[in-house]
Amino acid sequence: MKQLLKLSAASLLVVGALGVQASTLSDVQAKGHLSCGVSKGLAGFSSADSSGTWTGIDVDVCRAVAAATLGDATKVKFVPLTAKERFTALQSGEIDMLSRNTTWTITRDASLGLNFAGVNYYDGQGFMVKSSLGISSALELGGAAVCIQAGTTTELNLADWGKSNGIDYNSVVSDTNAQTLSNYEAGRCDVLTTDASGLYSMRAGSNDPSEHVVLPEIISKEPLGPVVRQGDDAWFNIVRWSLNAMITAEEIGVTSATVDDVSNNPERERLMGRSGSTHEYVGLNSDWTYQIIKQVGNYSESFERNIGLNTPIGIARGVNALWSDGGILYSAPFR
Amino acid sequence: MKKIILDSLGQSQHRGFNFRNLLYNNEARAFFFQIATLLIVIGLFYTAIGNLFENIEARGIHTGFSFLKNRAGFDILPFLGNYVVDYTPESPNLSVFYVGLINTLVVAFIGIILSTLIGLLIGIARLSNNYLISKLAGGYIELFRNIPILLQILFWYNLFINVFPHPKQSFSFFDLAFLNQRGLYLPKPIPEEGFLFVGIAFIIGIIAAYFIKKFYKKKHELTGIHTSTWLYTATLIIGLPIIVYLLFGSPLQFDYAILGKFNLKGGMAVVPEFLALTFALSVYTATYIAEAIRSGIEAVDKGQKEAAAAIGLTQIQSLKLIVLPQALRVAIPPTINQYLNLTKNSSLATVIGYPELMSTFGGTVLNQVGQAVEILGMAMLVYLVISLFISLLLNYVNKKMAIQGR
């Protein structure tokens, strides 16, 4: 009897362990949806429109992975997370991947049991001031009050930058983007600092965008990208190559409109899985890249739709242009 | 049946050890229940703590309190805590804890005083015979009581930073103090040698005033002759230090704020986050205190007021000597509970970025270190100690205020 109990306990443990170890891909396919952690609201990156549909370039990465694994970009369960809880949610398995404007740093990559699967936006911390101040460089900011959002790497970057440039300042910390902006607009501080992408969306949301200038200095590198748990390399590959597929599609000029027309171009045929067996290596259907491009679009489409010059946020491609267009966006080849 | 009931009342003659007896024996039952509870609680704790260690291991979370010694690396809005601890980004995380603690205590302290004043005012105004005042006080209570405090903090903060002027157009009080969006700038006192004696003179003044007051009170009780003592008190407490101050050749300098490139520089800045938080908490808590005071006053027997009028006391004397002392006995216990609530609510300052305990230590540090168990544990301990202190105060006051039978 005792033996039997021990045995069943052991088998339970094994099953439990297997449950934890089981591949994220089969989990997602069994559930029929992808759980993706996103921001609680950051214009252009992840926000909900009036009909409750999530949009943004971070959201599009989630959708691309859903299109690749499930064949349907709408089968995503978006889990809005605060900055504090995002890593815990991924570690505990509450979400399958995190796409929440998260900066790739060695500490996070190496010590949290997580892997960054690529970069979907190259950001950097910048400053915005009122044009009436007549300031043209961040180095003139000695003695200023700086508005900043709590709990992010921006606080640390600012302290380092101030120290190395011998600039003293008062930091005025708020909990949310919205409060940071209204502090700055009301004049509680002279300067607003956050990631450059955030500065543009804040400027767009201000009462009169023409009153504010973004200063040229970028004081930090903030490569933002999707994150997965360590220890599931197959899943890591899927997320990394879903993002790469969007970038490659832009490189070779495939858009959601032209994706059906492959027209004997070997590169396009390879990307679309018409030749070769790359899909078997990642363990997905042969049309996985087709579904991504068809349903989500290539990188450029996603960028222009969410944060491009024709949106209220109005960010130019800049460093996020393809390497061939003077930017640093680069995908390893589909070969 | 009768036997069973007798057994259960523990009066059975048969003390034989059988199961039924045990089942219906009150003491045995009590024992069993307590052991069971104990086992369940211990079991729960055991499993939870076991899981905790397993999870911490699996997720690679650090444990222990060594993070307190690590460099904090971020700036905190300069306020009292920063000055006392002398905080810079190079300071360790433990300093952040102290900064947050001091800032929490300051808000609680000033908030308690302010809310009591507003509460007293509104509570009395609620019973005023001025129609407008009484209705306004009622409106005040209904309005601020029924809006979540989080929204009120946001409201006052945004009002302050939008209504107060830009630093370059500060309201100036004779160039000594300034008020603008960045805060209230007061002269910063810089004590020099000899200032200690002024402090000593001040304390001597208070002690002397206390004895004089005691003397005249005794005289009042013995002879019925009432002597007003406020002149002596004022001379001793204010005059004595001033004389000493002049004798030592003004050993106190002030650092006044002056306009820099962006901000006022120097002086002592009381940041608007503090003003807004303290104000919001006081306004909100005052609605409860006002209701406590009102019910206290209404609980005073009408005959008391009539008797006071009959022996010729003025309205103010009647309020001060007859009504309030009796009303406070009813009003003080709920008021002290509100003090505890105010202190706890100060933790909501994180939405406007006032650097108190939960927004600095429980916020930024937690975010960077990620050791939620240790950090939240320390923060909860602080609130626990504060609340313990307030309960002790409450007990003391209750004892003191209890009607003494003669």
Add this chain to the structure above:
Amino acid sequence: MSVYDQQATRKPPISQIGAILWLRTNLFSSWINTVLTATSLYFLYLMIPPLLDWMFFNASFSFGTINFFGFDIKFSEEMATNSNCGRVGACWPYIYEKLYMYTYGFYPRTETWRPNIVFGLTALLFVIIPLVKNYKYKNRVILSLIVIYPIVSYVLISGGFGLLPVVETHLWGGLLLTLVIASVGIIVSFPIGVVLALGRQSELRVIKLFSTLFIEFVRAVPLITILFMASFVLPLFLEPGNNSVDKLLRALIGIALFQAAYFAEVVRGGLQAIPRGQYEAADAIGLSYFQKNALIVLPQALKISIPNIVGSSISLFKDTTLVLIIGLLDMLAMVGLTTADPYWLGRETEGYVFVTIVMWVMLYSMSRYSRKLELRFNTENTN
């Protein structure tokens, strides 16, 4: 002999009648009162006009056409957008545009009828309770309502059981989530609170100690530390790899435990007000501990505590706004989410004002309602 004509009664001086008398006695009875009145009027003058300007006179109401319970109401030819709304006054079309999010969050639009029924049931509950007060079996009616209402509501909102399509908790938001958190917090915590209160009054030392420790600890710390604990630390206490406890459930556990401690103190107040003789009488007729409490003590204690139970519940309702700090999308958190929409940037003020008004109306009516209820239930005890 002189003739005394009866003189016509003189009219009272103008200062002694009507509006002027009222003004004199109520506003200007002494110089202090006059000063107070003037100051108050000045305050009102400072506050009210700018508020009205922002809310109405400078505000934009270009809703286009609104369908209101099936009737098309045309406010203006064109629907306002964020950019042509103006920045001087309020932009109310923003609220209309985001009203669904503020009410239901991400709840599927095809299933809106389900939360609507729950809203209706909730309102009905408030209407029924005072109506049945003279009904013979009112306690049974109210009790069964209190049991049935949460079950029906849960099945409707969450779906499942093969009856309705499941709507997962991460889609709940806005007012719906606020109501869910408040009502679950109140309903779940109440029995725990009663048990804790009895535990604290118990003669069994161990039970008394644990109950007292729990109550005093929870009441001493702010709700946000408990929410943080529930959100960050609770998952660590669970079995590794167990994800079944989702974010909302964790917050609900935290809130229920928090509220239970407050209810426990309220109920303890009621227990202490029961005369000693009631306990002794119950013991004397040989009732067991459970019979004694269920039949004699608790019914009386709970009745005494009703006003405080309601007051404590209202406080909890106010406190639900704190869940935004741990990232749940309640009505207040919707302000941040909806203004992150690139096409409606910078409308936080409108959002906050809207939420403030809605919360105030609900809380104020609840407190009025509870006062009325209190009076009604009290009248029975006056003899």
